[in-house]
Amino acid sequence: MVKKDRIMDNNERIEIYISTRNRPDTILKSLDSVLNQTYKNIEIIVSDNSTNDTTYELLINHKDFNKIKYIKRNPTFDCFSQHLNQIRKEIKTNYYMIFHDDDEMLPNMVEVLYNNIKKDSTIAAIGSNAYTIRYGKKKGLFFKSNHDVTIKEQDDLIYRYCSGKEFIAPFPSYLYNKELVGKLENIYSHGGMYSDASFLVDLLNNGKILILRKPLMNWYIYRVCLSHSHNYEQYFSLINYFQKIVKDKSAITNIRIYNIYNEAIISADGKRKYKFRKNIFFILLKYSPYNYFLKYIIKLIHIK
Numbered sequence: 001m002v003k004k005d006r007i008m009d010n011n012e013r014i015e016i017y018i019s020t021r022n023r024p025d026t027i028l029k030s031l032d033s034v035l036n037q038t039y040k041n042i043e044i045i046v047s048d049n050s051t052n053d054t055t056y057e058l059l060i061n062h063k064d065f066n067k068i069k070y071i072k073r074n075p076t077f078d079c080f081s082q083h084l085n086q087i088r089k090e091i092k093t094n095y096y097m098i099f100h101d102d103d104e105m106l107p108n109m110v111e112v113l114y115n116n117i118k119k120d121s122t123i124a125a126i127g128s129n130a131y132t133i134r135y136g137k138k139k140g141l142f143f144k145s146n147h148d149v150t151i152k153e154q155d156d157l158i159y160r161y162c163s164g165k166e167f168i169a170p171f172p173s174y175l176y177n178k179e180l181v182g183k184l185e186n187i188y189s190h191g192g193m194y195s196d197a198s199f200l201v202d203l204l205n206n207g208k209i210l211i212l213r214k215p216l217m218n219w220y221i222y223r224v225c226l227s228h229s230h231n232y233e234q235y236f237s238l239i240n241y242f243q244k245i246v247k248d249k250s251a252i253t254n255i256r257i258y259n260i261y262n263e264a265i266i267s268a269d270g271k272r273k274y275k276f277r278k279n280i281f282f283i284l285l286k287y288s289p290y291n292y293f294l295k296y297i298i299k300l301i302h303i304k
Contacts, residue, residue: 011039011041011114012041012093012094012095013041013042013043013093014039014041014042014043014093014095014096014097014110014114014175015042015043015045015091015092015093015095015096015097016034016042016043016044016045016096016097016099016110017045017046017047017087017096017097017098017099018030018031018034018044018045018046018047018099018100018101019047019049019080019083019084019087019098019099019100019101020046020047020048020049020050020055020101021048021049021050021051021076021083021101022050022051022052022054022055023050023055023101023102024054024055024058026101026102026220026222027046027055027058027059027101027102028058028062029104030099030100030101030102030103030104030105031044031046031059031062031068033104033105033106033107033217034099034105035064035067035068036105036107037105037107037108037109037110037111038107038108038110038111039108039110039111039114042110043069043093044067044068044069045068045069045070045071045090046059046068046069046070046071047071047073047083047086047087048070048071048072048073049073049076049077049083050072050076051076053072056070056072073086079192079193080192080193080195081192081193081195084098084195084196084199088181091178093178094177094178094179095114095117095175095176095177095178096175096176096178097110097113097172097174097175097176098172098174098176099172100171100172102220102222103130103170103172103217103218103219103220104217104218104220105216105217106215106216106217106218108216109128109173109216109217110175112128112212112214112216113126113128113173113175113212113216114175116210116212117175117177117210120208120210121177122180122207122208123177123180123207123208123209123210124176124177124180124181124203124204124206124207124208124209125174125175125176125177125181125200125203125207125209125210126174126175126209126210126211126212127168127169127170127171127173127174127175127209127210127211127212128169128173128211128212128214128215128216128217129141129142129143129145129167129169129173129211129212129213129214129215129216130142130169130170130173130215130216130217130218130219131215131217131218131219132219132221133218133219133220133221134220134221135221135222141215142167142169142170142215142219143167143168143169144167145167145213146213147213148210148211148212148213149167149210149211149213150208150209150210150211151204151208151209151210151211152204152208153204154201154204154205154245154246155245155246155247155248155251157200157201157204157209158201158242158245158246158251158252159246159248159251161197161201161242162242162251162252162253162254163251163254167211168211169211169212170217170219171196171200172217172219173216173217173219174200177207180203180206180207181203181206183206184199184202184203184205184206190237190238190241191234191235191237191238191241192231192233192234192237192238193231193234194231194234194235194237194238195238197238198238198241198242201242201245239252
């Protein structure tokens with residue numbers, strides 16, 4: 001007797017976009033993890049914002065290429081937020097995900113997210129915990145908690161994002177309710193490469209965000225992604241946007257210091273010789289003596 005698939009045909013179709021840009025070395029792992037989901041009623045769309053055809057040439061030889069929809073963005077989008085905004089305009093299903101080309105779903109990810117979001121029509125997005133894989137080694141969970149959390153207020157999410165003391169889910173883990181997301185007319189407009197944070201904050205005007213403590217994906221950190229990962233101007237844009245919303249302005253102190261620290265580091269010359277700036281030195285000392293201040297000192301004396 002053949003055991004029936006526990007995923008029933010009457011479950012609604014979910015679109016899963018995999019956004020990719022010049023990462024042929026990681027996208028196959030990401031794509032295979034989506035193809036292997038226990039929730040079978042999905043449509044997989046690879047949205048290729050690459051500046052070359054390498055990703056396409058790799059995918060077209062994949063054994064399951066006929067199971068995916070491939071879109072080549074031409075012309076390409078200059079920034080991540082523009083790419084995501086275009087994807088949002090193309091969504092047709094009630095629920096959807098925008099996954100990343102360098103991360104990996106665990107087999108039951110879509111099933112668990114879908115079963116939970118269907119319980120409450122006021123949930124605009126549901127995300128999950130993740131295993132953090134740093135430089136190829138598993139480093140533990142993205143956040144530690146013994147309970148799920150429902151976020152209803154913008155201040156709550158901003159505090160979680162800024163403080164680093166409260167958990168939030170990694171952005172590619174979210175499953176969205178199109179009806180509630182669709183009410184946002186101009187999303188991904190604040191913070192440039194950090195606009196995932198402003199988008200989720202805006203989304204709270206339309207519904208709740210549920211975060212599951214259970215890890216449902218592998219979230220990867222690669223060395224190549226970290227060399228010039230901070231954009232001072234765009235991060236400052238995000239800080240200014242948060243400042244307009246949050247009631248307790250002190251809640252954003254930590255990301256201000258983070259921004260100042262990164263600007264000091266990235267302003268170094270190509271030889272990575274970090275420069276001493278008196279004003280930055282005293283700001284870091286005053287507000288972050290046990291975190292960015294010490295990191296700044298270590299960089300100054302070239303200790304790796």
